[in-house]
Amino acid sequence: MSVRHDWYQSETKVVITVLLKNAIEKNYAVKIESKKLHMTADDYELEIPLLHPVVVERCSHKAFQTKVEITLAKETGVRWETLEEKAAPVEVALPKLQTKNWDQLVSEEEKIEEKEAQGEAALNNLFKRIYSTSSPEVQKAMNKSFSESGGTVLSTNWNEVGKEKVIVRPPNGTEFREWEK
Template sequence: MSVRHDWYQSESKVVITVLLKNATEKNYDVKIEEQKVHMTADGYELLLNLFHPIVVERSSHKAYPSKVEITLAKTTGDRWENLEQKAAAPVATVPKQRKNWDQLVSEEEKIDEKEAKEEAALNQLFKKIYNSSTPEVQKAMNKSFSESGGTVLSTNWNEVSKEKVSIKPPEGTEFREWDK
């Protein structure tokens, strides 16, 4: 079975996302150790030798409809360069690699430029929707966006006018107030 996994990190944790639909039906199992993570499901196995040790007692896993999320508590706030330890290659066979910093900067600038264009196009779309809407729809958009901290945008004034719009961050994220 071909299953993809990816990971990201914060100062306090590493989160591994294994894309696996209906994980509970596939009898998934996760074993978390100080330096290893081992996940199995029907016809799938993932074994990771972690880059740094983790705190097993504060680590966990959870199944969602399309993935399994494994949250590992870091022992320190250090940034991990990789998810896994790489096997050490013999010193004599390791060629010295030079980084082309100009090329890296150029690639990053292209990515930033593309993201800026996409964001500008999205903002233009929202402006067009807002400007062509009735005052009632504009009120609903303003109220929902400001009360939800930018996580909800509604055009339904009948729904929004009844009560305060609650904060709904994307799945897998948590909302934190700026000053805390």
């Protein structure tokens, strides 16, 4: 059986309301100890380890048509932050974290890629690595020289490339042709 309970407090008491219809017919029973409350009904059991001690002799409970109201007399006038005392946290030893040297991992990955790449793929990887590790000025020179020369020149020298348009220089034994318009 699913039963809800709620609580409120004053300076001298804590009142717990257990929503339970026809509690008398369900044979409810309440047992109050200094730091614990235990209530049972036909198919219901509630056990609460109390945050602070109570004066058992001054505590009471009463059944109504839709609920059971349990009044606990506070031992001291302390405000309760919660009703229940939480179990003490258990300390667990965590394994020591190892720091990773990300630069070393990247370097190892690049070496693996270099070994796997052959021919044109190896050359493209080399250009990618040069481009990604270069200054913005070198990247600008590479972009300008490659695009203006139709892919026949790749320069990293901005002082040279930045002065004028890069001319097409096809490899020996080949000729450059414009696409027909």
